[in-house]
Structure formats: structure tokens, C-alpha cells
Amino acid sequence: MRAVPACAAAGVAGETAVTFTPMSAAGDRFAEFWDTKGYVVADGAMGTQLFAMGLTSGDAPERSNLLAPGRIRDVHRGHLRAGADLVLTNSFGGNGLRLRLHNLDGRVLELNEAAARIAREATEAEQRRDARTMLVAGSMGPTGELLEPLGSLTVADCEQAFATQAEGLAQGGADLLWLETLSDLGEVEAAVRGARRACDLPVAVTLSFDTAGRTMMGAGGAEAAERLGDLELAALGANCGNNIADTESAALEIRAALGDLPVISKPNAGIPYWGGNTFHYTGTPEILAAHAHRARQGGVQIIGGCCGSTPAHIAKIAAVLAGDQPVPEIMYPTGDEGSAALTDAAPDRDRSRRRQR
Numbered sequence: 001m002r003a004v005p006a007c008a009a010a011g012v013a014g015e016t017a018v019t020f021t022p023m024s025a026a027g028d029r030f031a032e033f034w035d036t037k038g039y040v041v042a043d044g045a046m047g048t049q050l051f052a053m054g055l056t057s058g059d060a061p062e063r064s065n066l067l068a069p070g071r072i073r074d075v076h077r078g079h080l081r082a083g084a085d086l087v088l089t090n091s092f093g094g095n096g097l098r099l100r101l102h103n104l105d106g107r108v109l110e111l112n113e114a115a116a117r118i119a120r121e122a123t124e125a126e127q128r129r130d131a132r133t134m135l136v137a138g139s140m141g142p143t144g145e146l147l148e149p150l151g152s153l154t155v156a157d158c159e160q161a162f163a164t165q166a167e168g169l170a171q172g173g174a175d176l177l178w179l180e181t182l183s184d185l186g187e188v189e190a191a192v193r194g195a196r197r198a199c200d201l202p203v204a205v206t207l208s209f210d211t212a213g214r215t216m217m218g219a220g221g222a223e224a225a226e227r228l229g230d231l232e233l234a235a236l237g238a239n240c241g242n243n244i245a246d247t248e249s250a251a252l253e254i255r256a257a258l259g260d261l262p263v264i265s266k267p268n269a270g271i272p273y274w275g276g277n278t279f280h281y282t283g284t285p286e287i288l289a290a291h292a293h294r295a296r297q298g299g300v301q302i303i304g305g306c307c308g309s310t311p312a313h314i315a316k317i318a319a320v321l322a323g324d325q326p327v328p329e330i331m332y333p334t335g336d337e338g339s340a341a342l343t344d345a346a347p348d349r350d351r352s353r354r355r356q357r
Contacts, residue, residue, distance in 0.1 A: 002293060003295045008143075012093040015086050019205075019251070023163060028172075029175050029176060029202065029234075030234070030262065033085060033133070033150060034132050036044060037321075038242070038301065039243055039296060039300075039301045039302065039303065039322065040085045040086055040135075040262075040302045040303075041083055041085045041086070041303060041304060041314065041317060041318045042078070042084060042085070042087075042137075042264070042266055042302055042303065042304025042305075043079035043080075043084040043086065043088055043304055043314060043356070044079055044082075044084075044269075044304060044305040044306075044307075044309030044313050044314045045062055045086045045269075045305065045306060045307050045309045046061065046072075046075055046088065046090050046092070046139075047092070047307070048074075048224055048307060048308055048309070049075045049310065050064060050071065050075065050090075051278070053071050056230075059094065059102070060090055060092060060098075060099065060101075060102040060104055060356070061090055062091060062092075062093060062094045062099065062104070062111045062112075062115065062348070063102070063111070064090065065090055065091075065105065065111055065114035065115045065118060066110070066111065066114055066199035071115065071117050072090045072118045072119075072320075073121065073166065075090075076118070076119050076122035076123070077122050077214070078125060078310075078311040079127065079311055079314050080122065080123065080126040080130075080134060081126065081130075081235050081311070082311035082312070082315035082318065083314055083315055083317070083318025083319070083322075084134075084314050084318070085132075085133065085134055085135060086134065086135040086136075086137055086302070087122070087123065087134070087135075087136060087137065087303070088117050088119075088138075088139040088178055088180070089112075089115040089116050089119045089136065089137065089138050089139045089163065089172075089174065090110065090115045090118070090119075090120075090139070091112050091115040091116070091138060091140065091169060091171060092138045092139045092140075092141040092163070092170075092181070093141055094111055094112045094115065094139075094140070094141075094163040094165050094166045094168070094169075095110065095140065095141070095143055095162060095164070095264070096108045096160075096164060096165070097143040097144060097145055097153070097157075097161050098144050099111070099142070100145075100351040101214040103287060104298040108164050108165055108168060108307045109164065109167060109168040109171070110168070112138070112165050112167075112168025112169045112172065112346045113169070113171045113172040114138075114148040114172065115138075115168075115169065116136060116138055116168070116169045116170075116171070116172025116173050116174040117172040117173055118172075118270075118345060119136040119172075119173075119174070120136050120172065120173035123135070123136055123311070125214070129159065131140065131238065135175045135176065136172070136173060136174050136175050136176075136178050136280060137174065137177070137178035137196050137204065138165075138166070138169030138172075138177045138178060138196070138201070139151055139178050139180060140162060140165055140166070140169070140175035140177060140178065140179045140180070140191065140256045140348045141179075141180060141182075142181060142182050142184075142187060142192070142268045143158060143161055143185065143187065144191055144237065145158075146184070147184060147186050147187060147217045154188075155186070155190050157189075158187060158190040158191070158194065159190045159194035159197065159250070160180075160189040160194060161194065161204050162190070162192075162194030162195050162198075163194035163195065163197045164198070166195040166197075166198035166199055166201070166274070167193065167301040168200060169201075170198065170199035170201055174201060175201070175202075175239050176201050176202040176203065176204060176234055177195050177199075177201050177202070177203045178203075178204045178205070178206070179191050179192070179195075179203065179204070179205045179206070179240050180205075180206045180240070180266075181206065181207075181208045181239055181306075182205065182206070182207050183208055183215035183223060183300070184215070184216075184217045184219075185217070185218070185219050185223075186226065187228050188205055188207070188228060189228075190230070192205070192231050201272070202233075202234035203231075203233055203234060204233060204234045204236070204237075204302075205218065205228060205231075205233055205234040205235075205237075206236070206237045206238055206239035206240075206264050206266060207219065207224055207237075207238055207239075207250070208230055208240040209221065209237060209238055209241045209242070209246050209247060209249075209250040210241055210242045210246075211242060212246075213246050213249055213250055213253075219255030220250070220253065221250040221251070221252075221254045221257070222247070222250060222253050222254075222256075222348050224236070224254060225253070226257060227255070229258055229261065232304050233261065234262070235261065235262040235264050236248040236254055236258065236261055236262075236263060236264065236303075237250075237251050237263045237264025237265055237266070237300070237302065238251045238254065238264065238265055238266070238267070239264065239265075239266035239267065239306045240266075240267070240268055240306045241267055241268060241305070241306075242271075243267075243268075243270070243271055243292050244267040244268070244283060244287065244291050247265060247266075247267035247279050247293055248265060248267065248270070248294065248295055250298070251263055251264065251265035251298075251300050252295070252298045252299075255298060255299045255300055262301040262302055263268045263299065263300045263301060263302070264300070264301075264302040264303075265291070265292075265300045265302070265303050265304075265307065266302075266304045266305060266306045267283075267301070267306055267327065268281065268283065268292070268305070268306045268309070269281040269282075269283035269284075269287075269288060269290070269306075269307065269308030269309040269310075270282030270283025270284075270287060270308065270310050271283075271311055272308060279308075280311075281308030282312055283308065283309075283313075284308075285312045285313045285315070285316035285317075285318060286328035286330055287315065287328070287330055288305055288309060288313045288317055289313075289316040289317050289319075289320040289325075289327070289328050290320055290327060290328045290330040292320060292322075293320055293321070293327045299304075303321070304316060304317070306315070313334070317327075325356065
């Protein structure tokens, strides 16, 4: 039976810290992958699949954990059967500050517990079917607010938001917490502190590098590695971002700046463009698989896809990394790839990317 992590329910609102050993706990969970194949295949997008299943723009994807758990389970199953070793829960916008926009801020624990439980059920079913280790990572996206003095969000409130979300994910059975698509290193630090007030799960972090290889708040890969490298994280890396090339470059920059800490690369499936009545992405499974090969050659150990990526992308990544299929002879374009397909909807691309994951 899987051990339940120690949660500090009382400590979430108070000052008592939880005793944790993040690196050893993470090592226990990742040891089998490092010993057998040396890398982990992460999943693809959740929101992209949910929109294809009928999720309405503007609604909270996390609501589906309660109203349509079968849909969420199907998304996880699709990525796992494609070859993913690790799936992220449907909880990207599951902190209280984001859920407040949908009048769901009073249900943070419920929604996150459900997200982790659904992912746990899916992985355990697939492990019985496939007899391989699979992990559940509790997805935790940004608050959407700016910390003081640039905004009105206090560090204490930021920590509290992530602590409550982490508690729900731990209760639902997550193996580790996965802070993703972050831009502000201060928010990362507050999020990690909040998560560790709530439970003893390992914490992985990925930043979104959007402009000239930097986050929206101006941090580069080397700066992120230097500032966050002492947080005893389970892994650090890049996800989402402006394009595959920038995400890849940032992940390799982080790899060069770190010692033995596992590095993550989880880029979008190219650049989104508006076609018909929905968004499409320029990155084919072959393009993401070529990226995965380059990233792995550069020392990146955890590789998957973000917005726009599907089980087909993950299947290609898994097959190429395993050596079951040849590496696609594709160099990802560095210019205006897909520009002919892009429309005046370009200003909406950032919002789409962050909403869909």
C-alpha cells in the first residue's frame, strides 16, 4: 500500500514547519527510472485535450474534477498508454487566487484532492495493466497576481495559497508537487515554502521562458538555477514558453549551471495559431521528438510536452528516447515558423497557452 505523505493540516495556517527530506524522497521516487533508462517521460497537455472534449473557454478546468472525472481519467490514460511515466494532475489553476475568479475559492482542498485522486486511480490502473512504475505530479500554476511591491499580493498570502493547494494534492495521493509555468523567482520561493508547510512531498519547479530566453519577470536560466538551486528541489527546468527553441535553450542553460539536480524540459507543441474556431499548434510529434532527443543528449532527464501536445506527441517522444524509432531529422525552425498560419489572434496566444496547458 502506498504511504500517505505527512500533511501539516494545522501548520498550514500556523507557523509550525514540517520535517521533510525532499532530495531523498525524490530520489526514492525517481531511482527506478535513473537505474533502468536514465530519464523520465512526462505527459502532454491537459487543457488542450479538455477543450477538444468540450470544455468551454472561460470555465475552470479544475471544475471537471468533480463534474466529469471520467474525462480527466481518459486524458491521463491516453498519455500513460502513449508512454508517459509521469502525469500532472488537472489542477494547474487550482490555487485559491485563481479559483476565486470562478467563485470556487472555497473548494480548493476538494478540487485538488479530486485532481490527485483521479490521476492516482489512472496510474494504478495502468500499472496493473503495464507493470511499470508511473508517478503522479501535483500541478500547481502561478497565482496570476504580482507580489508586492509590483502588485498587491503579499508573500504571506502567496505562501498560504500554495500551502492549501499542496495539502489537497497530498491528500489525494500525489507523489510530488510540480510548480509550473512560473515567471517570478520570488513567487517560486514563496510557493516552495508554502508547499513545505503543508506536506513533505518533493517539489519540482519549471519556469516559462517567454521573451529572448527570459521569463516575463526577466529571469534567465542561469539566474534561475543560481537562485533556486539551494531550495533542495526534486527537479528544475522549463515549460511552456514562447517557442520550443527558447524552452530548450533555457533547459540546457539550467543543466549547465546545476550539478546533479534533474532538469526538466516540457515545451509547447510549437506556436499556436487560430484556425477555424479553435487553436492549432505548429509543432508536430516529430518536432517534439527531435527536441526530446537534443534535450536528452544535453543532459535533460525529464522530458514531455506542454500546451498543444497530445498522446501522439508523447508516443513519438517515448519511442525516440527508447531507441525504438529513429530520431526525426528535423531542426526546429528558429524564425517565424508557421507564420503564414498565424492570424491577428496573436495577442491572445499567451492567454491561450496559459489557460490550456
